[in-house]
Amino acid sequence: MSGTQQRRGWLAQRLSTMARWGQDPAPLSPATAALRPRTEGAEITISVCPYCAVGCSQRVFHRDGEILSIEGNPDSPINAGHLCPKGAATYQLHVNPHRITTVLHRSPFADRWEQRSLPWAMERVAQLIKETRDATFVERSRDGELLNQCTSIASLGGATLDNEENYLIKKLLCGGLGILPIENQARI
Numbered sequence: 001m002s003g004t005q006q007r008r009g010w011l012a013q014r015l016s017t018m019a020r021w022g023q024d025p026a027p028l029s030p031a032t033a034a035l036r037p038r039t040e041g042a043e044i045t046i047s048v049c050p051y052c053a054v055g056c057s058q059r060v061f062h063r064d065g066e067i068l069s070i071e072g073n074p075d076s077p078i079n080a081g082h083l084c085p086k087g088a089a090t091y092q093l094h095v096n097p098h099r100i101t102t103v104l105h106r107s108p109f110a111d112r113w114e115q116r117s118l119p120w121a122m123e124r125v126a127q128l129i130k131e132t133r134d135a136t137f138v139e140r141s142r143d144g145e146l147l148n149q150c151t152s153i154a155s156l157g158g159a160t161l162d163n164e165e166n167y168l169i170k171k172l173l174c175g176g177l178g179i180l181p182i183e184n185q186a187r188i
């Protein structure tokens with residue numbers, strides 16, 4: 001048998017073996033077959049990517065209040081399950097160990113910043129809004145016309161708010177608190 005025939009025989013044998021690998025009815029080992037996806041049994045909430053104005057739909061997998069994964073929604077007519085690099089990294093936006101969980105606060109006339117908790121910051125903002133509104137709320141004009149407004153507080157919203165969130169913010173700030181200068185950058 002010549003060298004060429006030996007090589008052809010060896011190649012035919014390898015190709016035959018490779019063909020059988022693809023036809024094996026149970027190609028997985030028992031350990032691999034026992035593996036389960038980490039999102040199995042998780043609840044799925046449909047959400048919108050927070051980054052730009054396109055409005056790509058995302059599926060948020062969560063269990064017991066913990067986000068397990070965020071991926072593109074294949075049922076969306078906008079992105080058909082695909083996400084840009086920023087959208088694909090949304091999971092890290094939420095569960096990053098370096099995410100800031102405190103605020104920096106500098107008291108009036110202080111020369112350094114102090115770390116405070118988020119609940120403290122929320123309570124402080126609520127106190128300041130109430131104090132300012134109570135001190136500057138105008139119920140009626142000089143002519144007796146009903147105004148119910150507070151023009152000493154303004155709101156500037158961000159681009160990651162969708163129309164529904166902005167609707168609720170507008171209802172709270174304008175209808176509930178009487179705040180008139182409200183602006184946002186919502187595009188979704």
